[in-house]
Amino acid sequence: MNEPQVNVIGAGLAGSEATFQLARRGIRVHLVEMRPAKMTEAHQTAGFAELVCSNSLRNDSLETAVGVLKEEMRRLGSLIIAAADRARVPAGSALAVDRVDFSRIVTETLEREPLVEIVRAEAEEIPPGPTIIASGPLTSAALGEALNAIIGPRNLYFYDAIAPIVAADSIDTSITFRAARYGKGGDDYINCPMTEVEYEAFIDALLAAEKVELHPFEKPVYFEGCMPIEEMARRGRQTLAFGPMRPVGLTDPRTGRRPFAVVQLRQDDADGRLYNIVGFQTKMTYPAQRNVLRMIPGLARAEFVRLGSLHRNTFIDSPRLLNPTLQLHARDDLFLAGQMIGVEGYVESAAAGLLAAINAARLVTDATMVVPPPVTALGSLIAYITDTRRRDFQPMNANYGLMPPLGAGTRGREKKTATGTRALAAIDEWIASNSIEPAQARTAANS
Numbered sequence: 001m002n003e004p005q006v007n008v009i010g011a012g013l014a015g016s017e018a019t020f021q022l023a024r025r026g027i028r029v030h031l032v033e034m035r036p037a038k039m040t041e042a043h044q045t046a047g048f049a050e051l052v053c054s055n056s057l058r059n060d061s062l063e064t065a066v067g068v069l070k071e072e073m074r075r076l077g078s079l080i081i082a083a084a085d086r087a088r089v090p091a092g093s094a095l096a097v098d099r100v101d102f103s104r105i106v107t108e109t110l111e112r113e114p115l116v117e118i119v120r121a122e123a124e125e126i127p128p129g130p131t132i133i134a135s136g137p138l139t140s141a142a143l144g145e146a147l148n149a150i151i152g153p154r155n156l157y158f159y160d161a162i163a164p165i166v167a168a169d170s171i172d173t174s175i176t177f178r179a180a181r182y183g184k185g186g187d188d189y190i191n192c193p194m195t196e197v198e199y200e201a202f203i204d205a206l207l208a209a210e211k212v213e214l215h216p217f218e219k220p221v222y223f224e225g226c227m228p229i230e231e232m233a234r235r236g237r238q239t240l241a242f243g244p245m246r247p248v249g250l251t252d253p254r255t256g257r258r259p260f261a262v263v264q265l266r267q268d269d270a271d272g273r274l275y276n277i278v279g280f281q282t283k284m285t286y287p288a289q290r291n292v293l294r295m296i297p298g299l300a301r302a303e304f305v306r307l308g309s310l311h312r313n314t315f316i317d318s319p320r321l322l323n324p325t326l327q328l329h330a331r332d333d334l335f336l337a338g339q340m341i342g343v344e345g346y347v348e349s350a351a352a353g354l355l356a357a358i359n360a361a362r363l364v365t366d367a368t369m370v371v372p373p374p375v376t377a378l379g380s381l382i383a384y385i386t387d388t389r390r391r392d393f394q395p396m397n398a399n400y401g402l403m404p405p406l407g408a409g410t411r412g413r414e415k416k417t418a419t420g421t422r423a424l425a426a427i428d429e430w431i432a433s434n435s436i437e438p439a440q441a442r443t444a445a446n447s
C-alpha cells in the first residue's frame with residue numbers, strides 16, 4: 001500500500017514546523033537536514049530550529065501583527081510557538097527564548113515522531129513527488145542550483161548582518177541600569193546610557209572602523225530591519241539615536257534624566273549569563289568590533305561570546321514564482337517555505353512552514369488547497385509576497401500595514417487591538433470552515 005509521504009528539505013524554523021504539522025496529520029515525512037555533516041555560515045549546532053542571531057521571537061501582544069501571528073499559530077497547534085513558550089526567558093513584552101532549550105525541544109519532538117524519518121545529509125537534488133523546500137537563507141549551493149533549474153535564474157540574494165553577544169559578568173553594572181522602555185516588562189533589559197559627547201565619539205569610531213569588504217558581485221542591499229549599525233550611521237549621524245539607540249521611555253536612575261542615547265542588552269539564555277546587543281548587527285571586522293563596542297558605557301571590559309558578522313540571504317522572486325498556497329507555478333507538488341520565499345523573521349518563516357504543510361497534507365489526501373484570508377496576519381503576509389503586481393521584491397515581516405484597514409473611527413492602540421481581534425476571529429472561522437485539524441502541539445518536553 002502506498003502511504004502518503006512528503007519530503008521536507010531543511011530542519012530550520014520552517015522545515016521543523018512543516019514536519020510536525022505533516023506528521024500530526026498522519027503523513028509520513030522524509031526530513032533531510034545537512035547539519036552537522038555540512039554547516040552553513042551562521043549555524044553552530046546540529047540542532048533543529050537553531051536561532052542564528054537574536055533569541056527573540058519578537059513582541060507577543062495583540063498590539064503587534066507579529067503577536068497576532070503567533071496567536072494564530074498557537075490556534076493551529078504550532079510546534080515552534082509551543083517550544084518557544086516552554087523555553088521562554090524574561091524579555092518584557094517580547095517572546096524571547098533560551099536558544100539551546102528551544103532547539104532541543106524541537107529536535108526531540110521530531111525525533112520522537114513515529115512518522116518522521118530523519119536523514120542527516122545535504123540534499124543536492126530536488127526529489128520527485130510532494131516536497132517542501134525549507135532550506136532557508138543559507139541554502140547550500142548545490143540545492144540552489146537545482147532550484148534554479150526549475151524556476152529559472154530568478155534567485156535573488158542579498159546580505160544581512162548579525163548582532164554580537166556579551167558575557168553578563170563582563171558588564172560594568174555600576175554604569176548600566178536595568179529597565180524596560182516605559183516600565184513595560186520590569187527590569188528585563190540592561191541599559192548602557194550615553195551622553196551626547198560619548199555618542200558623537202562612538203559615531204566617529206563607527207564610521208572610521210574597518211568593515212568586512214563585499215566582493216564586487218555582492219550587491220549590498222539590506223533588509224531595513226537588519227541593517228548594520230555602521231550603515232545606519234553612514235546614512236546620518238543621528239540615525240542610531242532615533243533607531244536602536246533611542247532613549248525614549250528610559251530614565252537613568254543615577255541622573256533622574258533620560259540619557260542622550262541608550263544601548264540595550266537583552267538576556268539571551270535562561271540563566272542570564274549571556275546578553276545580546278539589541279539591534280547591533282554589524283559588518284565591522286572582529287578587531288574593530290572589540291574596539292568600537294568597548295566604547296559603550298558599561299562595556300569597556302566586555303567579553304564577546306559572539307561577534308557580529310555578515311551573511312548571505314537567499315530568497316526567490318515569489319510574486320512571479322509562487323502561488324498563495326505556497327506551491328511553485330512551475331511544479332504544483334513542490335512547496336517552498338521559510339525565509340527563502342521572502343518572509344523575514346523566525347516567526348514568519350515558521351508560519352510559512354505551517355501553511356505549506358497544511359497544503360502539502362491536503363495535496364496528498366486529495367483535499368482542496370487553502371489560503372488564510374488577508375485580514376489574518378498570516379494571510380496578509382502571504383498575500384503581500386505573492387502579489388503579482390509587485391516589482392523589486394524585498395523580504396517582508398508581519399505588520400499591521402499589510403492588513404486591510406478597519407472602518408473609520410478607531411485609532412492608535414484601540415485600532416491595533418481591533419485589527420488583531422478581527423484577525424483571530426477570521427483565523428478561527430478559516431480553521432472551522434476548511435475543517436483544518438489544528439496539530440496537537442505536544443512537545444517532547446511535556447509529553
Ligand SMILES: Cc1cc2nc3c(=O)[nH]c(=O)nc-3n(C[C@H](O)[C@H](O)[C@H](O)COP(=O)(O)OP(=O)(O)OC[C@H]3O[C@@H](n4cnc5c(N)ncnc54)[C@H](O)[C@@H]3O)c2cc1C
Nearest residue numbers: 010012013014034053054123135136140338339345346349
Ligand atoms: C545571519 C542571519 C541572521 C538572522 N537574524 C535573525 C534574527 O535576529 N531574527 C529573526 O527573526 N530572523 C533572523 N534571520 C532570518 C532567519 O534566518 C530566519 O528568520 C529563519 O531562520 C529562517 O527560517 P528557515 O526555516 O527559512 O531557515 P533556517 O532556519 O536557516 O533553516 C534552514 C535549514 O536548512 C538546512 N539546509 C540548507 N541547505 C540544505 C540542503 N541542501 N540540504 C539539507 N538541509 C539544508 C540548514 O542547515 C538549516 O537547518 C537571520 C538570518 C540570517 C542569515
